[in-house]
Amino acid sequence: xxxxxxxxxxxxxxxxxxxxxxxxxxxxxxxxxxxxxxxxxxxxxxxxxxxxxxxxxxxxxxxxxxxxxxxxxxxxxxxxxxxxxxxxxxxxxxxxxxxxxxxxxxxxxxxxxxxxxxxxxxxxxxxxxxxxxxxxxxxxxxxxxxxxxxxxxxxxxxxxxxxxxxxxxxxxxxxxxxxxxxxxxxxxxxxxxxxxxxxxxxxxxxxxxxxxxxxxxxxxxxxxxxxxxxxxxxxxxxxxxxxxxxxxxxxxxxxxxxxxxxxxxxxxxxxxx
Numbered sequence: 626x627x628x629x630x631x632x633x634x635x636x637x638x639x640x641x642x643x644x645x646x647x648x649x650x651x652x653x654x655x656x657x658x659x660x661x662x663x664x665x666x667x668x669x670x671x672x673x674x675x676x677x678x679x680x681x682x683x684x685x686x687x688x689x690x691x692x693x694x695x696x697x698x699x700x701x702x703x704x705x706x707x708x709x710x711x712x713x714x715x716x717x718x719x720x721x722x723x724x725x726x727x728x729x730x731x732x733x734x735x736x737x738x739x740x741x742x743x744x745x746x747x748x749x750x751x752x753x754x755x756x757x758x759x760x761x762x763x764x765x766x767x768x769x770x771x772x773x774x775x776x777x778x779x780x781x782x783x784x785x786x787x788x789x790x791x792x793x794x795x796x797x798x799x800x801x802x803x804x805x806x807x808x809x810x811x812x813x814x815x816x817x818x819x820x821x822x823x824x825x826x827x828x829x830x831x832x833x834x835x836x837x838x839x840x841x842x843x844x845x846x847x848x849x850x851x852x853x854x855x856x857x858x859x860x861x862x863x864x865x866x867x868x869x870x871x872x873x874x875x876x877x878x879x880x881x882x883x884x885x886x887x888x889x890x891x892x893x894x895x896x897x898x
Contacts, residue, residue: 629658629661631654631655631657631658631661632654632658632836632839632840634654634657635651635654635655635658635840635843636843638650638651638654639651639811639814639843639844643809643810643811644810646810646811646814648737648740648741648810648813648814649668649669649672649721649737649741650665650669651810651814652721652734652737652814652817653665653668653669653721653722655720655721655814655817655818655821655840656720656721656722656723658836659716659720659833660720660722663722668721668722668725671725672725672738672741672742672745673745675699675700675704675738675742675745676741676742676745676746678699678703679695679696679699679742679746680746682695682698682699683695683746689748689763689765689768690768690780692743692746692748693763693772693778693780696739696742696743696748696778697777697778700738700739700742700774700778701777701778704728705728706728706729706730706735706738706774707728707729707777708729708730708731708732708735708774708775708776709729709730709731712729713731714824714827716821716824716825717729718730718731718734719731719733719734719817719820719821719824720734721734721737721738724737724738725738730775731759731775731820732758732759732760732773732774732775733752733759733813733816733817733820734817735774735775736752736759736760736761736774736775737752737813737817738774739761739772739774739778740752740761748763748765749763749764749765750762750763750764750772751764751807751808752807752808752812752813753771753804753805753806753807753808754804754806754808754812754813754816755786755789755790755804755805756790756793756794756798756804757790757793757794758773758775758789758790758793759775759816760772760773760774760781760786760805761774762805762807764807769782770782771783771785771786771805773789783800783805786800786804786805787800790804811844811845814840814844815841815844815845818837818838818840818841818844819837819841821833821834821837822834822837822838822841822854825837831858831861831862832862834858835855835858835859835862838851838854838855838858839855842855847878849875849878849879849882850875852871852874852875852878853871853872853875853884853888855871856868856869856870856871856872856874856875856888857872857891859871860872860891860895865895868891868895869892869895869896872888872891872892872895873892875888876888876889876892
């Protein structure tokens, strides 16, 4: 299948060693498929300008906590970035160009802005894929804190994460150590795409949801649940031969899946059509 130019650029960006992937550039290629006239360089330059302005505000003694405080003042007070709690599921919160322009986003896209500005001033930060609420953490020695970019860069400890996790799910949830581990660049992008996939599914926009699944599978070609979801989307879009291939591949990988019987019934409907 011929992919649009933005998809081809995304493919090229992610097909290199994980540490070499430019997260901001890859995220802008995701957005470019929705906004074909988008110029990624414009937004990369905007991040460069932000970093330059942070540099000018940094104190002479660059202790890690002072850097965090400077970043927080600049991003949230000077520029007015904020979590968009009122319209959390607006797709624009998940596209980096919109987040930079509107100064509104969800945890993962605000984390991306924070990460990219921090990276440009030489302050190492990693994404943390806590379930339900993305965070970031400085990767410097003797600094065991996390930062919540959705809540004005609030500094958090593990105990705070436990409380935040329970708030997200509305019930007590055990905080497991793996919840606070750094994510890879591919995992970061897959989470962004998964957010958009679910937003568009809830809007019953199947073509856009499919485009997100396709890119998740570019990142993780062997992800069985994504292959299943692509097959189901193909089915609902009337692309039955492709649906059958994906659903069969899913059952080959996970023959004892909880939904195996449902998938077999779906395949029987395709065969009987």
